Amino acid sequence: MKPKLILAMLVVAGAAYWGYMYFPGGSPMDDEKNIRLSFRAMTQAIVKKDRKGVNALIAPTFVDKSIKRQGLINVLTMKRTLYNAKVQSVVVQGDLASISYARNEVRGKESEPIATKITGETWARDKSNPMRWKLKKLAVNDKWFRTNKIPPKVVLGSAKKQRVLGSLEKKKSASMEVGRRYSSIGRRDPFRSLISFEMDVETGARDVCDPDRPRELLESYDLLSLKLSGVIQGGDANLALIEAPDGKGYSVRIGMYIGKRCGAVTQIENDYILVEEQIPKVGTDAVVFEPIESALKLRPEEG
DSSP states (O other): OOHHHHHHHHHHHHHHHHHHHHOOSOOTTOHHHHHHHHHHHHHHHHHHTOHHHHHHTBOTTOOOSSOOHHHHHHHHTSOEEEEEEEEEEEEEETTEEEEEEEEEEEETTTOOOEEEEEEEEEEEEETTEEEEEEEEEOOTTOOGGGOOOOOOOOOTTOGGGOEEESOOOOOOOOOOOTTOOOOOTTSOOTTSOHHHHHHHTSSOGGGOSSTTSOOOGGGGSOGGGOEEEEEEEOTTOOEEEEEOTTSOEEEEOTTOEETTTTEEEEEEOSSEEEEEEEEEOTTOSSOOEEEEEEEEEOOGGGO
């Protein structure tokens, strides 16, 4: 057999194997399925530190102000002891798709785990292969795919490695004046659960997002009524100090929920936190929730 023919057969076999491993089946019309397959292929390539596989799944039109294509490949294939990603939603518009997913990774050996909720990562259809989709644009809140930084290990109980930004003001307890009578009119029953009380005044059960998930304490309050009083820094495990309308303080981590609209805390910075709420979409017969990102900022008097 001629060498050229053998070489051609090897190339075809290699391409078929790669397609089988990364894109098993699927139809060009089933966009969401193909997007998930492409996303899974990228996840596998990241886990294997496969530079060739990662490069093949980045669109030629990829552009980012903070990182170049080669830099992104370096970040995606850096040494990790843990990496997993789970798609939560896919929105397709023609040849573009917006993916939201939860990602967990551990960089290096002794670093802190990085848990990130990505919203709005853009993928584009491959023109040469409609079944394949490629990463076109990173999400705005995705700071970790834009850097190869390894977060330091946080030593719990070490005051030297933690810095408190802002502080919760001590609230004076309001005592009832002598001779003043207490009236329960218009007040919440103190023996009823605050969470169940707030759920009673909602517009209806059909408007409640994620009804099967147990509610957290700060989901009893409207997001606008909460106040960011400070941030505790400790490597990557920042803590936000949230003050409720009643003056009580709570510590909040990334992944916890605050506000009445299933507001997931996605990012905690020195002077603000980002919260992704689920807002009912107007003009639809079925109840459809769309993610809306809001920010709670540290007030100047607290900084």
